[in-house]
Amino acid sequence: MAAERTRKRKRDQEATIAKIKKGKVNKKKAAKTKKKKGGSDDESDFEMAEMYKKAKPMPGQLANCELCEKRFTVTAYSKAGPDGGLLCTPCGKEIQKEAKIAEKANKPVVRKARRKIESNRLDGLTTRGSKTLQQLCIEKLAKHSEDIEEFGEIPEAILNRLSEIFGKKRAMRSSTFKLFLQPDLDNLAIHEAAYLETEDFNQIFAVIPTIKKLILRNCCQFKDSNMEYMIEKAKDLVDVQLLGANLVSNDNWINFFIARGPELKSLKLEWLDAAFNDQAVEALSTFCPNLERLKLERCKQLGVDSIDAIARMEHLQHLTLKLYIHIPRERLINLIGSVGGNLRTFCLENFLDNTETDEMDEDYVPNETTEPKEAHKPDDHVLAAINSNCTHLEKFRFSDNNECTDAGYANLFTGWNNPPLRYADLSSTRDLDNTNPEGPEDLPIGLASSGFKALMAHSGSRIEYLDIASCRHINHEALAHVFDGVKQYPHLREINMSFCTVADTQTVAGIFRSCPRIKKVVTFGCFEVQEVIVPKGIVLIGAPRAHDAIEQFGDTVMDFQKELQSEMDRDRAMGRIVPVMG
Amino acid sequence: MADSNLTEYVTLVSNDGFEFKILRSAACLAGAIKNSLDPTYGFKEGSDNRVTLPTINGVTLEKVCEYLYYNQKYAESKDAPDMEIPPELCLELLIAADYLDV
Structure with missing residues (x-):
């Protein structure tokens, strides 16, 4: 009993000491602020009042509720009232509820839809107006x-x-x-x-x-x-x-080609691993001579024989190829020579002639294997063949290539006896040398400045879709020259210049001015693009530095846009979806 | 054609006889209605300010009118909330929407 009393007294003592100490600190603080402010002692008065206030009841004691005045037992969970007193359980619950509602109201509601908005943006859906x-x-x-x-x-x-x-x-x-x-x-x-x-x-x-x-x-x-x-x-x-x-199975593909024979006009096959080999393509070219459209992408079994078989399809107008193996340049040039003249669509992805690593080539190009190093020399014969053979192209893709030089592209597009292209994709044509990311200076690899200028000079009047993603050797001067805001590309609607790291705010602004019909600008990895004002009706995607800073769905109606306004409104009425042509 | 004929409201009539009087500006959001009301084409609809839609019934047309006003209301706003469409009306409404070009 006595021990307990001493303990209690001790505890009280400690509490009082703590209180006095606190008071001292407050006094010191007050004194300091006084010195600083050199006047008003309201603050210290307030502190003093705080100190002499009645202590809050401990758990287990009784107190009067601050709001309803009822007597209740204080627990550790009793809530503090608006004026610092304690509340009984019902009042405490009430006030907690109110606080929650207030918190909800303060929370920004936009967060919820942010991901959806972002997703729509990538899909090219504008969020303006209703669906x-x-x-x-x-x-x-x-x-x-x-x-x-x-x-x-x-x-x-x-x-x-x-x-x-x-x-x-x-x-x-x-x-x-x-x-x-x-x-x-x-x-x-x-x-x-x-x-x-x-x-x-x-x-x-x-x-x-x-x-x-x-x-x-x-x-x-x-x-x-x-x-x-x-x-x-x-x-x-x-x-x-x-x-x-x-x-x-392979046999059934061949059976199908035999059955449909000359009536088959268009065939598109993708992602075939298990069957569909060179023999099937041979059968296709033998039995379906009237084929106009052919697309073979990611068919694992296809090799050089397929290229030779396709070269025999005289009526082809649209040809898209993406193979897994390397094709000797001679075979590809032979293909271009025999079918290129009629082609309106010509898409070649990842066509390389890497003689060093590919044994297939030995059968076909014995003279080149004697000098394996030669294979890595840039070679523009393919582009030259396209220049001299293809004269009806509308859609042209030549991507994923590190063998053709800028000069080769410039030559292709300069004085090309082909009407302006509607669709041009030359993405990922660049040098691949980790030790020298800038590429050879005197002889740039891939579509670089002069090639790009030549392309736009040739096709600028008709071009609708342009993809120059990862064409890393195009310099800023060339971009500024092409998109100077004065030259007009009246039909260009979509441009992808991701990872053209030199592209900056000025380039994007130039695009907005040079392309009156532009709908979509893709700029992933363009770190220099910042603080752009995006005109109305245009979507700017990517732009890592511009994410929060700018409004990427344009609000502003630029002066040069006003005349086009009515036309744009009509376009919008027809469908909210920005055409994604890629 | 004189502009005096361009009333503020126009009448849309469904195939079962329901009439909907709605703002001309809203009605003209639908391509087909806009064209039929356009005075330069000189259709009877243009002079009467009344369009009869023999392929659309009253229930569907009511929803179409609701949509036209909804579209007008949210034309300039971002993140417009989607309009509620009862599932059983969807197909008919879809065909009507295709016909009216909205």
């Missing part, structure tokens, strides 16, 4: 895809749009897929067929035997049996695009 009614309906339909019984009479364009959105929302399943099968269709496009089963693909040809154009992307379960059924049923098929149809 079209069609867009709203289609999105809603995709959300309720499982509940739809049939579409009824829907125009083909809308059906295609629905298919796109269903694919995007991963709603294209066996059940919903049947909605798209309408017997009177000519075209069927399923952009995401990964959920569909083997039997579903047979349904297509059973319901629409008169189908002319078929697009199936990611049709993983499209098997030999489907191919056989397609050959048997779909006798009008002229245009086929299949992505990732890896369960179709």
Whole structure:
């Protein structure tokens, strides 16, 4: 008992000492501020008042609630009232609730939608104005895809749009897929067929035997049996695009080419690893002589023989190739020489002739293997061949290349007997030498300053889409020269100049002035682009330094835009989506 | 054509006889209505300020009108909230939207 009393006294003593100490400190502080301010002792008075105030009751004691005046037992959880007193439990709860609401109200609500806005921006969707009614309906339909019984009479364009959105929302399943099968269709496009089963693909040809154009992307379960059924049923098929149809054997591809024969007009195949080899391409060129459009991308088994086979397809107008192996320059030049004259689209991605690492070449170019070092010498023969053979190109892609020089590109575009290009993609044409990132100074590799100037001089009047991403050797002077704000590129709508590190704010501003119809400017990795004012209706993507500082969806109506205003309004009314041509 | 004929409101008529009087500025957001009301083309719709839409029923047309006003309201704002569409109306509305070009 006595011990407890001493303990209690001791505790009280300590508390008092602490209080006095605190008071001293406050006095000192007050004195200091007094000296500084040289007057008013209100503050110290306040401190004193604080000190002589009645101490707050300890837990377990009784107190009167500050708000409702009721007597209650103080606990460790009792809340402090607005004037510093304590509150009873009900009042405490009440005040906590209010505080929460106030906190919510203060929180910025924009955060929630930020990610969506950012995502739309990358998709090229502008956030200004409302969506079209069609867009709203289609999105809603995709959300309720499982509940739809049939579409009824829907125009083909809308059906295609629905298919796109269903694919995007991963709603294209066996059940919903049947909605798209309408017997009177000519075209069927399923952009995401990964959920569909083997039997579903047979349904297509059973319901629409008169189908002319078929697009199936990611049709993983499209098997030999489907191919056989397609050959048997779909006798009008002229245009086929299949992505990732890896369960179709080589023999069945050949059977298909034999069956469709001269009627096949367009073939696009991508992502084939297991089958589809050179023999299939040989068969294609033998049995389908009237093929106008051919796209073969990422087909692992294709090699040099395919290039030679394609060279025999005289009627080709659109050719897109992306192979995995290196193709000897001679074979490619031979291809350009034989089919280049008719081509309107010509896309070559990653066509290199790396003799040193590729044994395939030995069979075809024995003389070059004697000097393997020569292969790394820049070589512009391919570009020269394009210059002399291709005279009808509208769309041209020559990307991922580190073998052709700037002079080669300049020569290609200077005095080229080809109408101005509508679509030019020369991305990732640059030197690849880690020890020398600037590339050789006297002889730049890839599309550099003079090549770029020549390209824009040749095609500037018609060009709609320009991709010069990673063309690192274009210098600032060339960009400033091309986009000087005076020269006009009246049709240019989209430009990608990501990782052209010299591009700066001035360049972007120049683009806005030089390209009255520009809709989208992509500037990933352009660290010099800062503080740009983006005019209305234009999307600026990337620009790492400009993220928060600027409004990337332009608000400002620039003076040079005013005359175009009405036209732009009309464009916007037609559809909010910025055309993404890439 | 004299401008006096350009009333502030125009009438849209559905195939089951419902009439909707809405602001001309809103109605003209729909391409098909805009063209039919355009006095330079001299259609009867232009002089009557009245468009009959024989393929669209009253329920759908009401929603279309709602959309036209919604579109007008949010024309300049950013992050416009999506308009609510009852799922059962979606297909008909989609076809109407395609027809009217909105």
